[in-house]
Amino acid sequence: MSSLALRGIVREFGHLRVIHGVDLDVAEGEFVVFVGPSGCGKSTLLRIIAGLDQPNGGDVLIDGIRVNDRRAAERGLAMVFQSYALYPHMTVRQNLAFGLENQRLAKAEIDRRIAEAARMLQIEHLLARKPGQLSGGQRQRVAIGRTVTREPGIFLFDEPLSNLDAELRVQMRVELSALHKRLKATMIYVTHDQTEAMTMADRIVVLRGGRVEQAGSPLHLYNHPANRFVAGFIGSPRMNFLEAVAQGGSTIRVDDMPPVPLPAAAETSDGEAVTLGVRPEHLGFVAEDGLPGTVDIVEHMGGESYVYVTLANGARLTLRNPGQTALHSGEPVRIGISGAAHLFSRAEGEPAIAARRPA
Amino acid sequence: MITTLARLIDAPFDALQRRFGAARMPYVFVAPNLLVFGIFVAAPMILNVWYAITGGTQFMPADRPYVGASNFAELLDCTNHFIPATCKQDRFWRAVANTSWFVAFQVIGLVAISLLTALILNRRMPWRGFFRAVFFYPVLLSPVVVALIWKWILQPDGVLNAIVVGSGGARVPFLLDPGWAFSWTIVVSIWAHMGFYTLILLAGLQAIPADLYEAAEMDGTPHVRVFWRITLPLLMPNMLVVLVLALIRAVQSFDEIFVLTGGGPGTATQYIVQYIYETAFANQTHILGLAATASMLVGGVLLVLTLLQLAASARARGEAGR
Numbered sequence: 001m002s003s004l005a006l007r008g009i010v011r012e013f014g015h016l017r018v019i020h021g022v023d024l025d026v027a028e029g030e031f032v033v034f035v036g037p038s039g040c041g042k043s044t045l046l047r048i049i050a051g052l053d054q055p056n057g058g059d060v061l062i063d064g065i066r067v068n069d070r071r072a073a074e075r076g077l078a079m080v081f082q083s084y085a086l087y088p089h090m091t092v093r094q095n096l097a098f099g100l101e102n103q104r105l106a107k108a109e110i111d112r113r114i115a116e117a118a119r120m121l122q123i124e125h126l127l128a129r130k131p132g133q134l135s136g137g138q139r140q141r142v143a144i145g146r147t148v149t150r151e152p153g154i155f156l157f158d159e160p161l162s163n164l165d166a167e168l169r170v171q172m173r174v175e176l177s178a179l180h181k182r183l184k185a186t187m188i189y190v191t192h193d194q195t196e197a198m199t200m201a202d203r204i205v206v207l208r209g210g211r212v213e214q215a216g217s218p219l220h221l222y223n224h225p226a227n228r229f230v231a232g233f234i235g236s237p238r239m240n241f242l243e244a245v246a247q248g249g250s251t252i253r254v255d256d257m258p259p260v261p262l263p264a265a266a267e268t269s270d271g272e273a274v275t276l277g278v279r280p281e282h283l284g285f286v287a288e289d290g291l292p293g294t295v296d297i298v299e300h301m302g303g304e305s306y307v308y309v310t311l312a313n314g315a316r317l318t319l320r321n322p323g324q325t326a327l328h329s330g331e332p333v334r335i336g337i338s339g340a341a342h343l344f345s346r347a348e349g350e351p352a353i354a355a356r357r358p359a
Numbered sequence: 360m361i362t363t364l365a366r367l368i369d370a371p372f373d374a375l376q377r378r379f380g381a382a383r384m385p386y387v388f389v390a391p392n393l394l395v396f397g398i399f400v401a402a403p404m405i406l407n408v409w410y411a412i413t414g415g416t417q418f419m420p421a422d423r424p425y426v427g428a429s430n431f432a433e434l435l436d437c438t439n440h441f442i443p444a445t446c447k448q449d450r451f452w453r454a455v456a457n458t459s460w461f462v463a464f465q466v467i468g469l470v471a472i473s474l475l476t477a478l479i480l481n482r483r484m485p486w487r488g489f490f491r492a493v494f495f496y497p498v499l500l501s502p503v504v505v506a507l508i509w510k511w512i513l514q515p516d517g518v519l520n521a522i523v524v525g526s527g528g529a530r531v532p533f534l535l536d537p538g539w540a541f542s543w544t545i546v547v548s549i550w551a552h553m554g555f556y557t558l559i560l561l562a563g564l565q566a567i568p569a570d571l572y573e574a575a576e577m578d579g580t581p582h583v584r585v586f587w588r589i590t591l592p593l594l595m596p597n598m599l600v601v602l603v604l605a606l607i608r609a610v611q612s613f614d615e616i617f618v619l620t621g622g623g624p625g626t627a628t629q630y631i632v633q634y635i636y637e638t639a640f641a642n643q644t645h646i647l648g649l650a651a652t653a654s655m656l657v658g659g660v661l662l663v664l665t666l667l668q669l670a671a672s673a674r675a676r677g678e679a680g681r
């Protein structure tokens with residue numbers, strides 16, 4: 001189990017800079033998830049950590065020691081690739097043994113580690129098969145097993161579940177979390193799926209355009225997004241955003257609809273243009289005041305309902321209602337803020353709009 | 360533009376389909392190709408069998424007397440098959456011996472050099488496209504051009520001897536000494552064909568997913584082990600194709616060597632196809648029966664090789680587990 005630190009990591013491909021000075025500390029035993037939209041540099045960052053790619057600037061430290069000049073194999077890491085990268089012509093057992101043979105471990109030790117990993121991942125009955133004879137989920141387990149046998153200081157995962165179907169993904173998510181608890185290992189996990197990030201991470205690192213937008217625990221990011229990007233990225237269904245104008249500190253006006261009271265006072269100046277962000281579960285139906293609109297569609301999940309509403313000014317909102325609702329399409333409703341509201345500055349030119357006051 | 364073209368083609372095919380019905384259209388489509396195949400491949404093959412079991416020097420099939428297997432008996436008549444001089448048709452057996460040695464060295468050299476070249480060209484390096492073109496270029500040359508280029512290099516007052524003499528050595532009879540001439544036919548033949556096999560192997564190398572190599576790198580696998588345990592096994596299907604194609608084509612070697620050495624000195628570089636050609640068409644008496652018989656024997660060997668390849672590649676596919 002190792003710790004990891006990144007100091008001012010920069011990576012350029014030709015003239016294109018894709019990683020803009022990333023700093024990060026990962027503690028021993030932590031499960032850190034890199035999340036962000038496609039092309040934001042997650043894989044690049046992971047490959048730099050792994051030693052498969054070299055940064056143009058900055059340092060990678062493992063257990064406090066600079067490892068930039070160490071080859072991948074000498075960093076004490078193991079990686080699960082998105083495509084699994086199993087050797088197709090070898091049996092599962094040979095796949096698991098291959099890396100260990102490079103380390104010139106004794107045969108008995110190799111067998112012990114394979115047996116242990118196979119038991120842990122329930123792939124004992126597959127050891128004689130070749131990857132081509134396995135299902136996607138089984139291949140995934142073998143790929144994870146291969147890293148487990150290495151007994152690495154840090155596990156790296158690059159979108160390991162993206163090739164699995166939805167049901168299997170949920171199952172493997174749980175198993176990976178269990179594996180983390182059991183091995184108490186440091187794990188760095190890349191995904192663009194915020195649900196995976198929320199459910200597995202001790203800490204989420206949100207990346208965009210090669211920069212860290214925010215890092216923190218899942219609930220911290222959910223409750224206190226640093227900017228509109230993080231607010232929109234974390235949480236499902238997505239946070240609702242409305243262009244609005246602050247009226248004093250405690251009410252807000254959207255176009256010429258009636259002003260809506262905020263749940264808590266915000267530090268805004270009167271008449272300031274802001275973006276109002278409210279999560280679907282923090283909106284509710286009110287009898288008077290509130291934003292007028294009509295129900296588009298109601299999705300019944302059974303335990304909860306999603307209500308999609310179009311406001312008088314054409315903006316669309318999603319509401320998450322606990323339990324079941326009798327609302328139906330076309331019904332006029334009024335909507336108020338029942339939980340936390342987030343105000344984001346709309347100042348121009350700011351790449352990431354700072355949160356003014358999560359209320 | 361394309362739609363106009365399509366409409367132009369449509370009309371005759373519509374007419375054909377109305378005439379024959381949709382179910383018979385597949386046969387209509389393959390008919391032209393089948394016709395060409397029939398005239399230039401199937402018919403000559405059948406004729407060849409007829410020539411092999413008939414004798415005399417007549418050219419018209421109908422004029423040739425039936426002789427049964429006597430052409431085969433004549434060709435195979437040897438006291439010791441490994442010593443051509445003890446055979447009734449010693450030139451045939453000399454050609455067989457020459458061809459066997461040639462095939463062994465040429466194929467091993469060709470596969471090894473093609474593999475090495477493909478491995479090098481598969482690396483990231485400057486001018487990669489240029490080098491790939493350079494190695495493929497000889498494949499595009501006519502065999503006669505290949506032979507003439509090398510003749511210009513190897514003849515007694517050729518380029519190579521100019522260099523040898525220039526650096527103080529004595530003139531070497533590259534094409535006049537049996538050993539030298541035999542070696543040069545192998546070199547020239549490898550040079551002329553390696554681009555094609557390099558291309559097949561290069562395609563195979565590029566089909567190996569890059570992340571397998573990255574996984575191996577994470578595992579700290581030494582380069583030599585990566586080659587033997589990952590690259591080579593995954594390249595096996597392509598290697599088999601290359602091996603068998605190279606074998607078949609080496610047995611068929613003729614044109615560039617015929618122009619380069621004419622089979623000489625003596626019969627040192629006379630290979631089996633040249634024997635067939637000369638027996639049938641070049642010598643004063645055209646012994647078509649023997650030539651046809653020899654080509655059937657060669658065909659039999661090639662058939663066995665091809666079956667071996669099919670079996671081997673089927674096995675390789677099974678082993679890759681895909």
Ligand SMILES: Nc1ncnc2c1ncn2[C@@H]1O[C@H](COP(=O)(O)OP(=O)(O)OP(=O)(O)O)[C@@H](O)[C@H]1O
Pocket residue numbers: 013018036037038039040041042043044045192
């Ligand atoms: N070898 C390369 N050469 C040039 N540009 C590259 C290279 N590798 C990555 N990039 C660029 O770097 C950026 C980040 O790529 P990266 O693969 O890290 O994205 P990602 O966050 O992993 O995306 P995804 O979720 O799609 O996997 C992209 O804009 C990509 O085009």
Ligand SMILES: [Mg+2]
Pocket residue numbers: 042043044
């Ligand atoms: Mg990626």
